[in-house]
Amino acid sequence: MGKTKDTNTLSPEKQRKLRLREERIRLMEYQNRAAEAKLPVLVLVEGWAASGKGSLIGKAIQQLDPRFYRVASLEAVREEDRRKPFLWRYFTEIPENGKFVFMDSGWFTNLAQEILDKKTDRDLPEKHLNSILSFERQLVDNGYLLIKCFLNITREEQTRRQKALLSDPDTAWRVSVSDLEQNHRYREYQEVFNSCIARTDKSYAPWHIIDSSSKKDAELAFLEILNTEIQKALDQRPGTDTPLLKDEFPKLELPLLSDIPLDTCSVTNEDYRSQLKKLQKELRSLHNRLYRKGIPVVIAYEGWDAAGKGGNIKRLSACLDPRGYTVHPIASPLPPEKNRHYLWRFYTRLPRTGHIAIFDRTWYGRVMVERLEGFCSEKDWQRAYLEINEFERDLTDWGAVVIKFWVQIDKDTQLRRFQDRQNTPEKQWKITDEDWRNREKWDLYEVAVNDMLQKTNTAAAPWHILESVDKQYARIKALKIVIAELKKALHD
């Protein structure tokens, strides 16, 4: 690593100083190279209380340009975190391509604490471990460099440092009750930390244990790890090649699109009006109960252009309290969205407990438009079915009701509606050249949609087909499904 022979004759202290200088300069250089290569780097710094996580990060960022890094302090769990799924506070903090995020404590601490707290829900840590494993794997598969460090100190060292902090009123507040608890139950914590490390130590995201008893040594070790890992990532990109994993999620049967009868699905105007009124009233009252019980709801709409998604959503939302729901129209991603894991922009839009998020187009864009237009590689969209199933599992594990609609029409119906839009001045803004271009690819889309429906029709988050040649029929059906699913969640 560029060391010259002369340094060997220097004192150990002088040698370390020289190496520190070398590693600092290297990190500066690598930051620029990572920015050029658009490599996103997520550095997770975990460790014992008082092990020096903060000061270690503080030293590393001194070498970096503030435009290219961010420090996320995630030790304190905030109100909002508690109203979102487990991974939310971590997923929403992932870096953009070419940037660094340093996390001061993260999902590891969170998991270990849950195990130590022996929460009433005994499955929780196991569920969250699964979330963590798929999160880390997904990050790496999607081009992230994930560097996980654990700062280790002995119980004696921790006692000494906590005493020193407590002796000064200006630093005493840094030692929390739970920090003292950790010192008190050091062996027990150690066991849990070790087991969590063992269970999350993967070849694509290995743990680096840093001996943090000497701050200078720890800094040198940290910088060496950062530099070595960044160099490796820069060298091997974009050749990363992980095999496609088998999807073990239980699936439900679903007919192919071409086998879905459409003409028989209709409703009279009269029936429509009376049912609509009744169902909307019922949904309104369910919304109140959901809110009170803190159940989050995610409703996903996908379907052909002009299938009637917008009108369908309108009939659903008309009876909801606007303070408790949001409609998210999903268009092309903005730069900060495009430059992150494709699920990031959906994580940032997840509802809080008791709230409803309605997505007009969704994360399934990955396996439809992004697949067909080549916005991602074949590997990317092939991996995405499992990634999406994992994402939806994390939502249902959280307690969310996940309802997925495919709004179905046939090719002729689409043509009629396109022509109608073209010929009606008030509707012309609804039809674009892109719609016509997409229509030309109908058959390719049909293949992709069938793949998608088959591969993501999980038992926990199944698809519902809305036959929408008669839009009124589709609206009534959507309302009925939403009501049934909410009742199930409310144990009615």
Place this chain on the structure above:
Amino acid sequence: MGKTKDTNTLSPEKQRKLRLREERIRLMEYQNRAAEAKLPVLVLVEGWAASGKGSLIGKAIQQLDPRFYRVASLEAVREEDRRKPFLWRYFTEIPENGKFVFMDSGWFTNLAQEILDKKTDRDLPEKHLNSILSFERQLVDNGYLLIKCFLNITREEQTRRQKALLSDPDTAWRVSVSDLEQNHRYREYQEVFNSCIARTDKSYAPWHIIDSSSKKDAELAFLEILNTEIQKALDQRPGTDTPLLKDEFPKLELPLLSDIPLDTCSVTNEDYRSQLKKLQKELRSLHNRLYRKGIPVVIAYEGWDAAGKGGNIKRLSACLDPRGYTVHPIASPLPPEKNRHYLWRFYTRLPRTGHIAIFDRTWYGRVMVERLEGFCSEKDWQRAYLEINEFERDLTDWGAVVIKFWVQIDKDTQLRRFQDRQNTPEKQWKITDEDWRNREKWDLYEVAVNDMLQKTNTAAAPWHILESVDKQYARIKALKIVIAELKKALHD
């Protein structure tokens, strides 16, 4: 309004139904026109508990395309809100150009509640009233349409509605203790509401009192107000012409840039090293105390290109705990920033209590680059001095320490540093064509900077000049100033 004569012969009920339909269609049309005209619309819906704010907003948004509106429910004050300045939760929610935001309760409720709570800090409501008045005026001056509605019901009606809500377990949770308190002390609340309305009722942002005893009538009134106001705003834009207000903030004297001696400001290498170490140590310990006392700090850096801002910031941040500070490099605004009030992107970056935000370039871009490059109108930047002084007053009223640095060098020093950057391979990325173009405008910039320094050198948030021909001198001076200001805030 397109009413035909025949409607007069209809029953009042039928007439209202017809008018409602008309207004709904009109709102749909106006939404499209507002989007085209890039008019941002902020609708503040205030009123008594149980006056129907939510359902009124719910009805209005049924006419709108979800891409063009957002509902902000601000009734519950969250943890994060309490750690930010008063206006933060409202300012960060303002719409983008061409979009609508409906606020369900806002700054009005907040102010009224503070008055009713008779907080120990008696000046607080008065301070916040000033913040509100300048916020509303600034919004309108910067092209926003602000529509303020207050939903009025009698005490008897409120009692009746609260009883109805309480009688059903699924709606009972909607009635909070403070809602019942409001009903109990109705007269007292009424007095405070009336006085707050009177004090914030301005020609550019008038109050609309809506009688909300009948939901149908209230909806019609609300839609009429929205449509009338949007039409007015569309008709008069962009001819809005408000006179420049006099800036009454007390100012301190400051020399012109050309009168600042630079050559005499230097420090020896030896002195630099020993002082740097001592001052950094002192700052580190102050940071701990600040954090503990929850004092927020905003440090703003402005200065000539190549004046040494980056290196100066580095010496400051080197001794700070990375969990307690953030450096915000300010480049050209991204689209969501460009499409909002120019201070929005600084509001979103404000520190929480106990934290330090360091801005590398700031909101003063409005009166420097935006003025000189014509990115805003002359009216815009002339108004900005007062707007910025108000912004900084809101920060200091909140309890923040605001430190503003102008990093000063002369034209020859800049040339030398530019040439050095050009000739040193590792530094070439730091110098761009734009830097050379800006240099050509040195004299124009000097006029703008002098204007800026004179007009915003307020007693509460004065400028500090850092003479930076000797960068080491400037770093020591910056550290000394920060330390002195923090000590003042800590009452040392």
